[in-house]
Amino acid sequence: MSGIAADDITPWLPPEDLARVRRQVPMLYLDLLPVRMDDSGTVTQVGLLLRMSHGTLSRALVSGRVLYHETIRQAMLRHLEKDLGPLCLPKLPPSPQPFTIGEYFPTPGSGGAYDPRQHAVSLAYLVKVDGDCQPQQDALDFTWFTPAAAQAPEVLAQLVDGHATVLRRGLAHAGVEA
Amino acid sequence: MSGIAADDITPWLPPEDLARVRRQVPMLYLDLLPVRMDDSGTVTQVGLLLRMSHGTLSRALVSGRVLYHETIRQAMLRHLEKDLGPLCLPKLPPSPQPFTIGEYFPTPGSGGAYDPRQHAVSLAYLVKVDGDCQPQQDALDFTWFTPAAAQAPEVLAQLVDGHATVLRRGLAHAGVEA
Amino acid sequence: MSGIAADDITPWLPPEDLARVRRQVPMLYLDLLPVRMDDSGTVTQVGLLLRMSHGTLSRALVSGRVLYHETIRQAMLRHLEKDLGPLCLPKLPPSPQPFTIGEYFPTPGSGGAYDPRQHAVSLAYLVKVDGDCQPQQDALDFTWFTPAAAQAPEVLAQLVDGHATVLRRGLAHAGVEA
Amino acid sequence: MSGIAADDITPWLPPEDLARVRRQVPMLYLDLLPVRMDDSGTVTQVGLLLRMSHGTLSRALVSGRVLYHETIRQAMLRHLEKDLGPLCLPKLPPSPQPFTIGEYFPTPGSGGAYDPRQHAVSLAYLVKVDGDCQPQQDALDFTWFTPAAAQAPEVLAQLVDGHATVLRRGLAHAGVEA
Numbered sequence: 141m142s143g144i145a146a147d148d149i150t151p152w153l154p155p156e157d158l159a160r161v162r163r164q165v166p167m168l169y170l171d172l173l174p175v176r177m178d179d180s181g182t183v184t185q186v187g188l189l190l191r192m193s194h195g196t197l198s199r200a201l202v203s204g205r206v207l208y209h210e211t212i213r214q215a216m217l218r219h220l221e222k223d224l225g226p227l228c229l230p231k232l233p234p235s236p237q238p239f240t241i242g243e244y245f246p247t248p249g250s251g252g253a254y255d256p257r258q259h260a261v262s263l264a265y266l267v268k269v270d271g272d273c274q275p276q277q278d279a280l281d282f283t284w285f286t287p288a289a290a291q292a293p294e295v296l297a298q299l300v301d302g303h304a305t306v307l308r309r310g311l312a313h314a315g316v317e318a
Numbered sequence: 319m320s321g322i323a324a325d326d327i328t329p330w331l332p333p334e335d336l337a338r339v340r341r342q343v344p345m346l347y348l349d350l351l352p353v354r355m356d357d358s359g360t361v362t363q364v365g366l367l368l369r370m371s372h373g374t375l376s377r378a379l380v381s382g383r384v385l386y387h388e389t390i391r392q393a394m395l396r397h398l399e400k401d402l403g404p405l406c407l408p409k410l411p412p413s414p415q416p417f418t419i420g421e422y423f424p425t426p427g428s429g430g431a432y433d434p435r436q437h438a439v440s441l442a443y444l445v446k447v448d449g450d451c452q453p454q455q456d457a458l459d460f461t462w463f464t465p466a467a468a469q470a471p472e473v474l475a476q477l478v479d480g481h482a483t484v485l486r487r488g489l490a491h492a493g494v495e496a
Numbered sequence: 497m498s499g500i501a502a503d504d505i506t507p508w509l510p511p512e513d514l515a516r517v518r519r520q521v522p523m524l525y526l527d528l529l530p531v532r533m534d535d536s537g538t539v540t541q542v543g544l545l546l547r548m549s550h551g552t553l554s555r556a557l558v559s560g561r562v563l564y565h566e567t568i569r570q571a572m573l574r575h576l577e578k579d580l581g582p583l584c585l586p587k588l589p590p591s592p593q594p595f596t597i598g599e600y601f602p603t604p605g606s607g608g609a610y611d612p613r614q615h616a617v618s619l620a621y622l623v624k625v626d627g628d629c630q631p632q633q634d635a636l637d638f639t640w641f642t643p644a645a646a647q648a649p650e651v652l653a654q655l656v657d658g659h660a661t662v663l664r665r666g667l668a669h670a671g672v673e674a
Numbered sequence: 675m676s677g678i679a680a681d682d683i684t685p686w687l688p689p690e691d692l693a694r695v696r697r698q699v700p701m702l703y704l705d706l707l708p709v710r711m712d713d714s715g716t717v718t719q720v721g722l723l724l725r726m727s728h729g730t731l732s733r734a735l736v737s738g739r740v741l742y743h744e745t746i747r748q749a750m751l752r753h754l755e756k757d758l759g760p761l762c763l764p765k766l767p768p769s770p771q772p773f774t775i776g777e778y779f780p781t782p783g784s785g786g787a788y789d790p791r792q793h794a795v796s797l798a799y800l801v802k803v804d805g806d807c808q809p810q811q812d813a814l815d816f817t818w819f820t821p822a823a824a825q826a827p828e829v830l831a832q833l834v835d836g837h838a839t840v841l842r843r844g845l846a847h848a849g850v851e852a
Contacts, residue, residue, distance in 0.1 A: 153520050153521070157520060161517050161520055161521055163564070164509050164513060164517055164564055165509070165517055165521065165523065165524070165561075165563075165564055166524045166562050166563075166564060166566075167521060168521070168522045168524050168617055175412060177410075177412055179395075179410075180389075180391040180392070180395065180410060181391050181394070181409070181410025181411055181412060182391065182412075183412050205521075206522050206617065207521075207522075208519070208520055208521055208522060208615050209601060209602075209603070209606065209615050210522075211358075211599060211606075211607050211608065212597060212599065212617065213358040213359050213360065214358070216359070217357075217358065231359070231409070231446075232355075232357075232358060232359025233359055234353060234355055234359060234360075234361050234444050234446065234492045235417070235444070235491050235492050235493065236492075236493045236596055236597040237491065237593070237594065237595060237596055237597070238593065238594065238597070239413070239593060240592055240593055240846075240847075240849060241568060241592040241593070241594070241619060241849075243567060243568065245565060246565075247565070250565065250567075251567050252567065259564050259565050261524050261562065261568065261619075263597060263617075263619075266412050266413070268409075268412065305851065308846060308851055309846040309847070309849070309851065312774075312842060312843040312846035312847070312851070313413050313415065313774075313843070313846070313847070314412045314413050314414075315413065315414045315774060315775075315843070317839065317842055317843065317846070331698050331699070335698060339695050339698055339699055341742070342687050342691060342695055342742055343687070343695055343699065343701060343702070343739075343741075343742055344702045344740050344741075344742060344744075345699060346699070346700045346702050346795055383699075384700050384795065385699075385700075386697070386698055386699055386700060386793050387779060387780075387781070387784065387793050388700075389777060389784075389785050389786065390775060390777065390795065414774055414775040415771070415772065415773060415774055415775070416771065416772065416775070417771060418668075418669075418671060418770055418771055419671075419746060419770040419771070419772070419797060421745060421746065423743060424743075425743070428743065428745075429745050430745065437742050437743050439702055439740065439746065439797075441775060441795075441797075483673065486668060486673055487668045487669070487671070487673065490596075490664060490665040490668035490669070490673070491596075491665070491668070491669070493596060493597075493665070495661065495664055495665065495668070531768060533766075533768055535751075535766075536745075536747040536748070536751065536766060537747050537750070537765070537766025537767060537768060538747065538768075539768050567714075569714040569715050569716065570714070572715070573713075573714065587715070587765070587802075588711075588713075588714060588715025589715060590709060590711055590715060590716075590717050590800050590802065590848045591773070591800070591847050591848050591849065592848075592849045593847065595769070622768050622769070624765075624768065669769050669771065670768045670769050670770075671769065671770045
């Protein structure tokens, strides 16, 4: 999952409070697959972020927390614009039903993915993105992959823990599994 | 469900053949809810067709057969453009997963809706329609309703048998049930 | 949503901590519809809890928090057994995909249901319950309703804020909307 | 997809009629994944049929036509009992929403799987099967696989065209993709 974004830290939740809350309750996240589609509605590309962390390159979905008193749809828009820029023009899905739920635990081997920072549960959605996408903040790059290329072993291996699973479920849901 | 559209009758399936097939196997249909959405992805309007049949006004979803050797996505586009005109600009959904399945039987009380013409099974989808919609062929009108207005008893009562059920399931799926 | 259950208060999250966290991040909840089904898989009954709170009777789904380091499936089992007793024998669904997401805000008119205690987001599932269900703890009763009876205006009006919406979406998902 | 089962041929649809209808309209099919689950609702095994056809061994999902005037649920039960025997004790899912749609065309390269017999569209469901499963009729064997074993390349390669796709989407939907 992505690091703590600046706008995730609100006046009433300073870093030390967030750090404590992350060890007290599961954190609600979104895992978003930005997709390009052709006129027939077929997903032709999925976008992944590239980041450098502790000297290692890793790829990730658009991902982040839902804030206190924020709706799911507001959080979707905020994270897409935060990670892809204000011109990405996302088309949010009409239904709140996610295609899957991601589970992330601070202890490896707990039945989900590993996230050393926290226990997190994500709602996962496909989001059509029509506009111009530019990597923001700490991202080095944002790359569109065909469904087959995104599921190549070397790409899956670069993904942050748990995101390969969500990515494959999303592409299977879209009917474009490799 | 809608009547036999002209382009549903292909050279290799003349009306008498279609009539016979309709008593031999279930016919595969699509039930489509054209929707308008705001920038947050919330469904704000759903469109219904108005037709005159045997002297009675009735409303209907965009609905019709999947033809031999036609993909689901091709059939979606064909029916939307056939019923709403070539400028309706539908945005097909990224996933083949329908929100529900409709069942229509030629015998009342068979556990589904009543369709005197046939046994039909429909795949139901929400489809965002951004363009200009004009009723085509036998339709008198095409009207956008808010979710609440579409679920008013007088509108539900005007719907072709079975379409009220699919409409309500679709609006519940979108999270905008009245 | 249900009150704070005894086993929701773990040593590392005393009541004052929970109260504070509830004003800092959205709380992850489950909203579960216990259902009875016939041999054909059709939902024939849905179960609702009856509680007395501040002198008022109210009905509710089986609902509660996901705890820190608890999987969704563990939380499902815990809440069903906590509310319906150890002999309720739930059959958990095979997919983590919920049929909808519930949103609850501490400020009325925020675009979801009202929960004065917190901002909560729920994952909603149908769960087949085959065994003997007995109301536990603070519940006065647990009653099975046919889908039609559960959607009678007087029952919907008794439901805790937001649960009528989730109930109707769940019954629509099951294809047994009234 | 499975061959023409004896009980698929009803008095009003003799083989020559079925053969003709199969070239006139898409045939409605079910693709069913029989699954075993543990107490937590996690899918632990998926069952596949083994058949000999034209001297070649192939594996398949439980699959077959929906008959005229048959409900989806009746067809589910009929095919499960036809392929797995009367003691298989299937637990049908509570919702008519399939996890995906399969598309099969009589011409290779038409955008779906290849089925030389027909154009078919399948509704795909996971079905929990608790009882004793015995291969019936033309099946040589029925084998339970762990999700990982079922997705081994040699098993996927043995599957009837299109079934590997549906299998992988079903396991991804269940959250047990390899």
